[in-house]
Structures are given as structure tokens and as C-alpha cells.
Amino acid sequence: MKKTCLIVFVLSLMTLSSQTKGKITYRVTLNIDSLEQPFEDPKNTDIQNDVLLMLHESEPIDGHLIFNDSISRYSVDPDAESRLNNDFLFKHGAVNFLYFMAGGNSTFYNDWSRNYSISQNSILGTTKRILREPLEWTFTNETKEIDGYLCYLATLDKSKSDTKLKVWYNSKIPVKHGPAGYSGLPGLVMEIEDKIYIWKVTEIDFDSEEADDIIEPTEGDLITAEEFRELAGNPFGKN
Numbered sequence: 556m557k558k559t560c561l562i563v564f565v566l567s568l569m570t571l572s573s574q575t576k577g578k579i580t581y582r583v584t585l586n587i588d589s590l591e592q593p594f595e596d597p598k599n600t601d602i603q604n605d606v607l608l609m610l611h612e613s614e615p616i617d618g619h620l621i622f623n624d625s626i627s628r629y630s631v632d633p634d635a636e637s638r639l640n641n642d643f644l645f646k647h648g649a650v651n652f653l654y655f656m657a658g659g660n661s662t663f664y665n666d667w668s669r670n671y672s673i674s675q676n677s678i679l680g681t682t683k684r685i686l687r688e689p690l691e692w693t694f695t696n697e698t699k700e701i702d703g704y705l706c707y708l709a710t711l712d713k714s715k716s717d718t719k720l721k722v723w724y725n726s727k728i729p730v731k732h733g734p735a736g737y738s739g740l741p742g743l744v745m746e747i748e749d750k751i752y753i754w755k756v757t758e759i760d761f762d763s764e765e766a767d768d769i770i771e772p773t774e775g776d777l778i779t780a781e782e783f784r785e786l787a788g789n790p791f792g793k794n
Contacts (some may be wrong), residue, residue: 576623578763579743581734581754583657584615609652610751616657617757618734621765622743625668627732628769631658656752658735662772663687665738667731674736675772678786682775685783690739692722699723701745702756709740721748 593607617632631654662675672687690711697708706723713720722733726742733744734754747754778786 575728575730576763576766577621577759577761578765579620579622579734579756579760580758581618581620581657582615582757583618583653583752583754585610585613585653586749586751586753613651613653616651616653618657618754620732620734621763621769622730622732623766623769624730625666626769627663627665627730627738628771629658629663629734629736630661653752657754661735663734663736664772665732666771672736672738673772673777675775676783683783683786684772684775684777686777686779687736688780690737692740693719701725702759704728704745706745707742711737718750722746 591607593604593611596603599607618629619632620627620629622628660677663673664675665672672689673684674687675682675684677683692709692711695708695710698705699708700706701723704725704727706725709722709724711720711722720737722737722740722744723746724733724740724742725745728743729741730743731740732738733740734747737744737747744754745756
């Protein structure tokens, strides 16, 4: 009996170990149920209605997270940019907003062993690495099942509105990773719901060889989030 218990314990450790590295594919789609329709609000300006039209014409985008127990790297499907001339990023002259909401050409990197989190972005052709500030999550007891996993709900207040971002995480995969900087939870992020978009896991590959060698982005000056906000507000520098 003791030998059987030991075997079960060892097998569970092996299963847990195999799930602390891999590659996750997320698909970003519109949250049709909550997204306002063009011309629905008579107070909207023509520009606001044009933006809503472009949002509704946006195409789904895939992003990939490769991770191990402490390190992760996320970026949008590299084929997305290459399909620029095939109505993927621009459709009939309209911008595919979901491409940018999914992360655009940015790369997100986390190393929890040293509490180091950055995103690598480009402004007017200049690459910068931005130190990311920790997210302040609110935890709840609400649960739901996603792809056979019991997931827990955490929320995040959005700084420019009174809405909350809903994030479902899976504590059975005990890593603090998620897509596009949405990380720091006690389990892998499985789903994100915003007023405009939804992220959902479409594939989990625990055997991905990409997770064996996760390369840290090193190109570009390292700046703070505040410095990046100032630069983004005035990309040509001070007069």
C-alpha cells in the first residue's frame, strides 16, 4: 500500500512538472454581446461611429505565450504582420483594432524569479524596453470550468473607465503568466473578458520545445512606464 501511494505521489509530481512549461495559444475576438453598435447612440460623433464600424469589422487575432515555471514571453502571431497586404491588418482601408489590442508588434517578457517584467515596443521606428508596473488584482471566490479546468475569477480596475477587466486563471497550472502583460495571478490565465474583446485559450502544448529556451528581449533602451508615457505623448521629444 505504501509503495502504491509513493508511485501515485511521484506520478503527480511528474504531471505537475510537465505542466510548468509549454506554449499557449490565445485567440482574441470581439465581445459582441457588450460592444456598442455603430449609430446606436445618437450622441456619438461621426468619428466615434467610424471607430465602432472598424471595431465590428476587426478579424480575430492569435497570440502565443511560451513559458516555464518562472519565465514567459508573449507576442502576437508573427504571420499577422506579414498578411498586411491581404486585408488582415487593414481591411478595406480600416484598421484591424484587434491586432493592436492583442499586443500588436510588442513583445512581453516576465521573469518572476527576479520580479522583472518588461514590454518591448517601437515608437516611430525606435525600440524601447519598458519596465512594467505590478497589476493590482482583486480576487473573488467565483469559479467556472474552462476546458476541463476549474478556474477562478480575478478582476482589474481599468484606469480610464469605471469598468473592470475579468480574468479567469487556472491554479492547477501554478505559474503567474498570462498574455500581453496580464500576469501575476496564482495560476495560468485562461480567459480575459473586456467590454470590447475576449481572450480565450485555443491550444495548450506542454511538449513545446520553444519553452526550453525562452529568450529575453534585449534590444532598446530600458525605461520606466512613466518615461514611456511621456515619450508616447510627445514622440519627437521636448521643444
